[in-house]
Amino acid sequence: MLNNMAQFTQTIQQNGGGHILYFSNCEGEYVANAADYIVTGIKNGHHIVFVENDRIILKIAEKLFRRLTVQELKRIQFINNFDFYFSNGNFHPVTIFNHFFDTLDPYYEQGLSLRLWGHVEWGPQNEIERTLESFEREVDQLMPDMEVIAVCAYESDRLSYKLKKELMKCHGYLMTDHYALLIPEMELASAVEDAMDWTPEK
Template sequence: MDNNMKQLIENMQQSGGGHILYCFNELETYIENEATFIIAGVEQGDNILVVENDRIFPFVQKKLQLHLNEEQLKKVNLINNFDFYCFHGDFHPSTLVHYFLENIDSYSKQNQLVRTWGHVEWGQEDQASVAIGEYEKGIDKLITERGLISVCAYDDLRVPETLKADLIKHHEILITDEKITILNNR
């Protein structure tokens, strides 16, 4: 998937950005794709805002260190996904969209381009599916307005079918461990 991921990102950059839904099953494939996304972005001069958990990011970091120098690694900015998605103690869509905007605006103010990778996780709360759908709708609008390239990653086993259907409505591309599908939602 490495080359397909790189080609997808290049195409999205030329077309003014895009919103990618990544539903993964295999952790090693996920880590490889996350690292590929980050490396491709840094090599093209962008900053990368990564929202990831503390269990996975060290594995991604090892792959990054094999391909990026110290200066390039400074372009990769990590926020713990629990801290990000539970910023005010719960998964509240409007608060999260505003927090996302604050984070990407810090780059815009410095005339720097940014790409985002967000691994969305939540507790066992049943209402989370509705909140996640609302969050993705708000983020999709921002991504489109700003011309960003943004990946929203979900562990496929944790995503109920109703939520997956909602997520598909708010993304242009669906990636799984095996393939890339253009959704034509624009």
């Protein structure tokens, strides 16, 4: 579990927001980090839009019920990630972006600050790696104007080395189940190696 979530996200917020890539290897650690991300956001006055599968949403919610008040819980919007990413029957970036803006526009119209989290999953689909690369590049281009903290979460073992490397080119921060860091362009290659090979100390 990441021990400095509050400090990590506060630093990003002070820098005007940021785009975080999360490679996860352990569901239990993932759930704990997701709950921490939500709680630190709520305690700092943010609203949360959290895109996740129903099974994991239930596990995260169990942790949140013990840490947040009823009023605080109302500032979280959970969205099923299948409905979000596959409303068109496949992973179709144009449809996803339409859904994305439809979801976020009411928050911006009310001047509310946001934190976002999307667990990206997909089914069988031709050229999915190329589609994911294109999608993440477009998301990254939106980030400076949105001034939000946004996490794009992936199960590490579903990604090829090549795809991990490409995804890290369009995110400013890397998070795993146990650590988080800034990804300067000059450190890209070594950061990919760390993300793929790192294992927690015994």
